[in-house]
Each structure stands twice: as structure tokens, then as C-alpha cells.
Amino acid sequence: MLVAxxxxxxxxxxxxxDPRARLIFLACLFASFAVAQIWDIRLLFPLFVLSMVLYLLxxxxxxxxxxxxxxxLIFIVxxxxxxxxxxxxxxxxxxxxxxxxxxxxxxxxxxxxxxxTIHITITALxxxxxxxxxxxxxxxxxxxxxxxxxxxxxxxxxxxRRMGLPDKASFTMDLAFRFIPTLGRDFAITVDAxxxxxxxxxSLSGGIVSRLRRLAPLIVPVTMQAILTGxxxxxxxxxxxxxxxxxxxxxxxxxxxxxxxxIGLGVAILVISIIxxxxxxxxxxxxxxxxxxxGK
Amino acid sequence: xNDSKLWExxxxxxxxxxxxxxxxxxxSWLTNVVPLPAAGNITFRPAxxxxxxxxxxxxxxxxxxxxxxxNILGDAISGxxxxxxxxxxxxxxxxxxxxxxxxxxxxxxxxDISIAVGFGIVxxxxxxxxxxxxxxxxxxxxxxxxxxxYWVPASIGNTIVTVILLPILMVxxxxxxxxxxx
Numbered sequence: 001m002l003v004a005x006x007x008x009x010x011x012x013x014x015x016x017x018d019p020r021a022r023l024i025f026l027a028c029l030f031a032s033f034a035v036a037q038i039w040d041i042r043l044l045f046p047l048f049v050l051s052m053v054l055y056l057l058x059x060x061x062x063x064x065x066x067x068x069x070x071x072x073l074i075f076i077v078x079x080x081x082x083x084x085x086x087x088x089x090x091x092x093x094x095x096x097x098x099x100x101x102x103x104x105x106x107x108x109x110x111x112x113x114x115x116x117t118i119h120i121t122i123t124a125l126x127x128x129x130x131x132x133x134x135x136x137x138x139x140x141x142x143x144x145x146x147x148x149x150x151x152x153x154x155x156x157x158x159x160x161r162r163m164g165l166p167d168k169a170s171f172t173m174d175l176a177f178r179f180i181p182t183l184g185r186d187f188a189i190t191v192d193a194x195x196x197x198x199x200x201x202x203s204l205s206g207g208i209v210s211r212l213r214r215l216a217p218l219i220v221p222v223t224m225q226a227i228l229t230g231x232x233x234x235x236x237x238x239x240x241x242x243x244x245x246x247x248x249x250x251x252x253x254x255x256x257x258x259x260x261x262x263i264g265l266g267v268a269i270l271v272i273s274i275i276x277x278x279x280x281x282x283x284x285x286x287x288x289x290x291x292x293x294x295g296k
Numbered sequence: 297x298n299d300s301k302l303w304e305x306x307x308x309x310x311x312x313x314x315x316x317x318x319x320x321x322x323x324s325w326l327t328n329v330v331p332l333p334a335a336g337n338i339t340f341r342p343a344x345x346x347x348x349x350x351x352x353x354x355x356x357x358x359x360x361x362x363x364x365x366x367n368i369l370g371d372a373i374s375g376x377x378x379x380x381x382x383x384x385x386x387x388x389x390x391x392x393x394x395x396x397x398x399x400x401x402x403x404x405x406x407x408d409i410s411i412a413v414g415f416g417i418v419x420x421x422x423x424x425x426x427x428x429x430x431x432x433x434x435x436x437x438x439x440x441x442x443x444x445x446y447w448v449p450a451s452i453g454n455t456i457v458t459v460i461l462l463p464i465l466m467v468x469x470x471x472x473x474x475x476x477x478x
Binding site for chain 1: 318
């Protein structure tokens with residue numbers, strides 16, 4: 001099978017939680033970062049520890065998740081970290097009003113051809129800001145990372161329905177999750193069929209236009225076959241009067257005490273974050289010693 | 297084919313929304329390993345043409361669902377996690393070409409193909425702009441990175457894909473429509 005969900009049942013406390021509780025908790029923490037705009041590392045660090053603990057409790061096998069970790073580390077360190085380090089931008093204005101010692105200063109470098117000049121200055125405050133920024137991103141990433149590995153794809157539909165989404169929207173989610181392996185298999189069959197006709201997938205060379213055109217023999221048959229399958233599914237659903245009355249779901253979800261505790265924790269973090277920002281805490285902070293380092 | 301109301305949400309929209317999302321997710325996963333030059337976490341996605349096509353052929357709801365849910369699924373399969381602003385941006389990218397659905401009568405006619413491509417490009421520009429601006433507000437990058445490092449490369453890459461692959465998909469779909477007679 002070309003595509004398979006990396007979910008597998010595990011006897012862990014994370015997977016015993018109701019999926020709705022986990023999605024609500026995730027939404028609360030994302031809102032804490034995005035809405036309350038917490039930048040103080042003294043507040044970020046406990047959230048980082050909490051996220052790490054939850055990640056470890058999920059007990060996801062390394063072979064399943066190593067690709068995701070590679071991506072996150074490259075993205076967070078190279079893109080976010082280096083951007084914060086070199087520009088000092090992307091955070092509160094206090095980072096740009098920088099009076100900390102200069103640690104590294106390059107001579108003016110000229111880029112040949114375009115005649116641009118670069119002058120890299122790295123200050124102590126920017127190093128601390130880059131560290132804070134990476135911790136902030138890392139905390140958000142490891143909160144979301146375990147979701148596809150630890151929530152059964154067959155409960156997404158009922159989860160969204162019980163969280164208040166209409167039947168049709170929830171069923172759309174459910175169907176989408178179910179179609180993934182089918183379409184993955186169709187794609188694999190199409191690749192095999194085209195190869196039998198002499199199509200060489202590995203030699204997609206040439207310019208971008210010719211490369212894209214040569215993808216058409218793979219993308220077009222899969223898309224058209226999916227549309228034809230869709231017509232049959234629509235007929236079957238219409239014959240069963242889909243959408244006429246509220247539907248029932250095979251799996252039922254029931255909150256337990258631990259789910260309420262988990263949701264309560266998420267809501268509490270969100271409320272505290274908003275209150276802290278309201279009364280003036282949570283903006284970017286750097287320790288005093290940053291300003292007294294021996295600079296260049 | 298296109299006499300249905302633009303914003304209705306019935307069995308057809310449910311099924312094609314789901315199929316569009318699954319297709320976009322699978323095809324995105326297959327190409328998520330090819331990063332765009334100069335861009336941050338943006339990848340080259342021929343699947344965008346499929347998303348725009350689903351919007352133009354089946355309406356704004358289908359386009360929105362295919363982009364929004366499809367991007368969530370594609371990122372989930374790839375192990376990229378959950379990036380809500382890129383999900384919404386992809387949803388917008390599918391929704392806007394959906395507004396052209398009622399203008400398209402014959403999927404082989406150059407005029408109708410041009411309309412779909414035009415709405416698709418507008419969808420790409422607006423959707424990627426939303427995602428890039430939100431990346432700036434939530435991800436901690438500056439405006440130069442948001443525009444120069446995210447919006448511009450994502451928009452150019454997606455536009456190239458759409459201009460080349462969308463007409464091919466539309467011509468192929470006309471054959472399916474003729475054969476099915478609905």
C-alpha cells in the first residue's frame with residue numbers, strides 16, 4: 001500500500017483520552033501562542049516541558065516519526081532560528097531596539113553580480129531571542145506532531161460531529177480519511193500501468209514545464225477515476241436518503257473524568273495566558289546578564 | 297452539469313469535497329519532499345492543479361473542503377504536523393476558483409479554460425497571501441520573509457502548476473462528463 005495511516009493502537013494514557021479532549025486541548029494551546037502572543041521564556045519553558053511530557057507519554061515508535069522530526073529540526077533551526085538570529089525580526093519590537101553587546105560582526109561582504117552588500121551583526125540579545133523563538137515553535141510542533149500517529153482515523157468523523165460540526169461536514173471528514181488509502185492504491189496501480197506502457201517515472205528530467213506535463217499521465221487517470229468512483233458513492237448515498245434526517249454513528253464517544261481534567265488544563269492555560277498578557281506579562285524577556293556580556 | 301446552485305451543500309458536495317481532500321492530500325504527500333527554492337517550509341505541489349480543478353468543477357464548498365482538509369491530511373501523512381493558517385490558505389485557494397463554476401459550460405473551450413485558470417490564479421494569490429501573513433503573525437517571521445520567502449515563491453510555483461496542468465485536467469474531465477451524461 002502506497003499510503004497508510006501511521007496510526008497504530010497503543011496502550012498509552014494519551015490514546016485512552018477522548019479524541020475530542022485532545023483536539024480541544026490542542027486548540028487551547030495554539031490559541032495561547034497565537035492569540036495571547038506569549039514570548040517570555042519563563043512562561044514558555046513550562047509549556048515546552050508539558051508538551052514534551054505529552055509527546056513522550058504517546059510512546060510513538062522512532063521509525064514511524066523520524067521523518068517528521070528531521071523536517072521539524074531543519075525547519076525550526078534553519079528557517080526560524082537563523083532568521084531570528086540574523087534579522088532579530090519576527091518577534092516583539094523590543095528585540096529590534098537592541099542595546100546588548102555585539103558578539104559577532106562580519107566585515108562588509110559584497111555579493112557579486114547584483115552588487116549588494118551584507119553586513120552581519122549578531123548580538124547577545126538576538127542569540128537569546130533566536131533561542132526563545134525556537135522554543136516557541138518547537139513547543140507548538142511537538143504538540144501537533146503525535147495527532148495523526150495516535151488518533152484512530154475512524155473516529156475523526158464522530159469526533160467532529162460530537163464537537164458540534166453538522167452531520168454533512170463530519171461525514172465529509174470521515175469519508176476523506178477513508179478515501180486516502182483507496183486513492184493511494186489507485187495511484188500505485190496507475191504508476192504500474194504507465195510503467196508497463198514505457199513511462200519512466202525516475203527520469204522526470206528537463207525543464208519545469210516538461211516535467212509537469214510528464215506528470216499528467218499519472219495525475220489525470222487517478223483524478224478521473226476518483227470522480228467516477230465519486231458518482232457511484234453519490235448514487236449509493238442518495239439511494240439511502242443521505243442528509244434527509246440526522247444520522248447515527250457506529251462508534252460513540254463518552255467523556256471520562258480524565259478527559260474533563262485534560263480539557264480543563266487546556267482552558268486554564270489559555271485563560272491564564274490571556275490574563276497575563278492583559279496585565280502586562282508575557283512579552284519578550286531577556287536576563288540582565290545578556291546585557292553585560294563581554295562584547296566585541 | 298452546472299445548473300446547481302453555487303452554494304448548495306448536498307451529497308454531491310460532501311462526496312466530492314471528501315474525494316478532493318483525499319486526492320489533494322495523497323498527491324501533496326507524494327510531492328512534499330520537493331522544496332521550493334528560497335522558500336521556507338513550502339514545497340512544490342503539482343496537486344494544486346487538482347485542487348483548483350475540483351473547485352472550478354464542483355463549486356466553492358468542494359474547493360474549500362478539498363484545500364482545507366486536503367492540506368491537513370497531506371501534512372499529516374507527511375508528518376508535517378498541523379499548520380492551521382496554511383490549511384485555511386489552501387482552502388481559500390480552492391474556494392475562489394469554485395466561484396467560476398457557473399461560468400464554465402464546456403471544459404474544452406479555451407474561454408472556459410481561461411476563466412478557470414484566471415480564477416485559480418486569483419485563488420492562489422489570495423490564499424497564499426493569507427497563509428504568509430498569518431505565518432508572520434504567528435510564526436515569528438518578518439514581513440520580508442513572509443512576502444519574499446513564502447508568498448512569492450508559493451504563488452509562482454502554484455501558478456506554474458495550474459497554468460500547465462489545469463487545462464489538461466479540464467479537457468480530460470469533459471470526456472468523463474460526455475461519457476457519463478451528467
